[in-house]
Amino acid sequence: MSDEAYTRLQDAIISGELLPGERLRDYELAERLGTSKTPIRHALDRLADHGLVEMQRNRYTRVAPIDLEQVRNAVDLFGDVWIGSVRHVMPRLQDDDIAALSALTDEMSSSVTSRDVAAFGLGMRGIATEFARIEGNVTRATIIERLGPQIRRFSQHARDAFDWDGAAAFASEMREAVRQRDAAKTRAALVALFDDVLPAIIDRAEAEGLAVIDEERAGAVASSTAD
Structure with a gap:
C-alpha cells in the first residue's frame, strides 16, 4: 500500500494537483486515497527523501517549493x-x-x-x-x-x-x-x-x-x- 500511496502522491505533486507549499496532513491524505495513515507516512518519508516534500517535526509537512x-x-x-x-x-x-x-x-x-x-x-x-x-x-x-x-x-x-x-x-x-x-x-x-x-x-x-x-x-x- 505504501508504494501505491507514494506513486499517487508523487503524481499529484508533479502534475501540480498538490501545489508547491501546500500543507499535507496524513489523515486527509489517507481519506483521499482510501487507505490508513501508516502507508501515507511511509510515502511522505520517501517523497521527502526525493525532494518533493518538506517535513518539520511537530510543525508542518508540506509540498516542497520549487527552487x-x-x-x-x-x-x-x-x-x-x-x-x-x-x-x-x-x-x-x-x-x-x-x-x-x-x-x-x-x-x-x-x-x-x-x-x-x-x-x-x-x-x-x-x-x-x-x-x-x-x-x-x-x-x-x-x-x-x-x-x-x-x-x-x-x-x-x-x-x-x-x-x-x-x-x-x-x-x-x-x-x-x-x-x-x-x-x-x-x-x-x-x-x-x-x-x-x-x-x-x-x-x-x-x-x-x-x-x-x-x-x-x-x-x-x-x-x-x-x-
Missing part, C-alpha cells in the same frame, strides 16, 4: 550519472537492448510531437533507467529514480519555457546513436541536453520570475493559464 538552484543541481547530477554510464553500456548493447532503447526514443519523439512535457520527462527517465539496467548499476538507477521527479515537476510548472526544438533534436540524435552503437554520438547528445538545453530552460524560467515556486505563485500561474 531553481536545486533543480539546476538535480539536472547536473542526473546528467553526470547518465553520461558516466555511456562508456560502460555501449560495448554491452545486444539487439534486444537496442530494440528497447529505440522504442523508448520513439515514445520520446511522440511526446515532442504532442508537446507533452510529462511524457518527455518520463521518456528521459525511462531511457536513463534502461542504461543503468544494461550496465547492471543499481546505484545509478537509484540516483536517477531520486532526481527524476524534481526535474519532471519543474518542467510541468515551466511548460512555457520548454525548448521543443532542443528536445526533438535530442530524441532524434539519441535514437540514431543507439542504433549505430556509437558511444561518442550518444555522449554528445547527452552533453547537449544537460549542458545546453535543460539549463537554458531553467534560465528562461528564472527570467520569467520563477526562481522559487511556492503555493501562492503556483496558484497565480494556474489562474493566469486558465484565463
